[in-house]
Amino acid sequence: MQRLDGRTERDMRPMEINTGINIYAEGSALIKVGNTHVICTASVEDKVPPFLRDTNQGWVTSEYGMLPRATDQRTQREATRGKASGRTQEIQRLIGRSLRSVTELKALGSRTIWIDCDVIQADGGTRTASITGAFVAMALAMAKMRTLNQINGAPLRGMVAATSVGLLGGVPCLDLSYAEDSKADVDMNVVRTDTGGYVEVQGTGEKTPFSPEEMKVMLELAAHGTNLLFEQQRKTLRDILPALLPRP
Numbered sequence: 001m002q003r004l005d006g007r008t009e010r011d012m013r014p015m016e017i018n019t020g021i022n023i024y025a026e027g028s029a030l031i032k033v034g035n036t037h038v039i040c041t042a043s044v045e046d047k048v049p050p051f052l053r054d055t056n057q058g059w060v061t062s063e064y065g066m067l068p069r070a071t072d073q074r075t076q077r078e079a080t081r082g083k084a085s086g087r088t089q090e091i092q093r094l095i096g097r098s099l100r101s102v103t104e105l106k107a108l109g110s111r112t113i114w115i116d117c118d119v120i121q122a123d124g125g126t127r128t129a130s131i132t133g134a135f136v137a138m139a140l141a142m143a144k145m146r147t148l149n150q151i152n153g154a155p156l157r158g159m160v161a162a163t164s165v166g167l168l169g170g171v172p173c174l175d176l177s178y179a180e181d182s183k184a185d186v187d188m189n190v191v192r193t194d195t196g197g198y199v200e201v202q203g204t205g206e207k208t209p210f211s212p213e214e215m216k217v218m219l220e221l222a223a224h225g226t227n228l229l230f231e232q233q234r235k236t237l238r239d240i241l242p243a244l245l246p247r248p
Contacts, residue, residue: 003168003173004177004179005034005177009168009171009172009173009174009221010174010221010224011174012033012163012174012225013033013035013036013175013177014032014033014034015032015034015229015232016031016032016232017030017031017032017132017133017136017233017236018032019136019140019236022039022041025041025042025141026043026140026141026145027136027137027138027139027140027142027143027144028040028042028140029133029134029136029137029140030133031130031132031133033125033128033129033132033175034123034124034125034177035121035123035177036121036122036124036125036129037120037121038117038118038119038126038129039116039120040115040116040130040133040134040136040137041115041137042113042115042116042134042137042138042140043113043114043116043141044111044112044113044114044141044145044150045111045112045114046110046111047110047111047112048110048112049061049112053110055110056106056110057105057106057108057110058103058105058106058108058109058110058111058112058113059105059108059111059112060099060100060103060112060113060138061112061114061115062092062093062095062096062099062117063092063114063117064088064095064119064127064130065088065118066118066122066126067118067119070119070120070121070122071122091126091127094127094131094191094200095115095117095130096115097199097200098131098134098135098162098191098199098200099115099131099134099138099160101193101197102135102156102157102158102159102160102193103138103155103156104153104156104157107151107153107154107155108145108151108155109150109151111145111150113138113141113142115134115137115138117130117133117134122178123177123178124164124176124177124178124179124180124181125163125164125175125177125181125189127162127189128162128163128189128190128191129162131160131161131162131191132161132162132163132229132233135159135160135233136237139156139237139240139241139244140240142155142156143240143243146243146244154243154244154246154247156244156245156246157245157246158193158194158245159193159230159233159234160191160192160193160194160199161191161194161226161229161230161233162189162190162191162192162229163175163189163190163222163225163226163229164176164187164188164190165188165218165219165221165222165225166180166184166185166187166188166218167185167186167214167218168180168183168185169185170185172214172217172218172221174221174222174225175225184206185205185206185207185208185210186203186204186205186214186218187203187204187206188201188202188203188218188222189201189202189203190202190218190219190225190226192222192223192226194230196223201219203215203218
């Protein structure tokens with residue numbers, strides 16, 4: 001199948017991760033997946049939510065937002081409206097869940113890692129790019145915490161990344177752009193760990209239901225995509241990642 005941008009159904013858009021783009025944050029990354037660009041920062045706070053007080057257990061949480069001109073038309077800042085939209089709340093909870101799924105919270109002590117994902121340009125897949133970039137920012141922050149002797153042991157149980165898949169004209173395709181997402185028969189976001197576990201699968205039959213066989217093919221395609229993302233994360237974090245993961 002020839003897609004709008006010339007890719008085959010198994011191709012991802014060009015992807016890169018640049019680190020150290022914020023001089024103040026303990027960890028930061030700019031992830032680009034095609035024309036979707038997200039700045040991810042990780043900030044360490046020496047306290048935890050009230051429900052974790054006196055547990056000596058840390059927490060990882062997230063906030064997500066889109067700049068007013070991240071899309072083809074300007075949108076009003078949610079701060080101006082005074083309330084985050086339901087979509088924003090859903091995405092930031094998803095990012096937090098995804099990162100906690102691979103974090104050894106006890107290793108953080110009584111500290112919170114705040115992840116901020118700010119979409120500066122959107123062309124589909126902003127939540128999946130945010131999760132993938134946020135893992136890099138969080139790992140960088142953890143490495144800095146180790147240098148300050150704030151972490152004992154391995155704070156990560158594994159890696160996490162996310163991508164989208166869908167059915168376009170009945171054909172399973174990987175990493176949908178906005179133009180593809182808006183007309184897809186099925187739209188699915190898949191969050192996956194490097195050991196093959198699923199954190200979340202969000203799939204919707206936009207026009208018609210999809211079959212178990214189609215579901216299987218899309219999950220296999222998502223596994224292929226996330227494996228490519230794990231390779232990029234490992235390349236970006238090659239100097240620090242081994243010290244953050246449990247020893248084999």
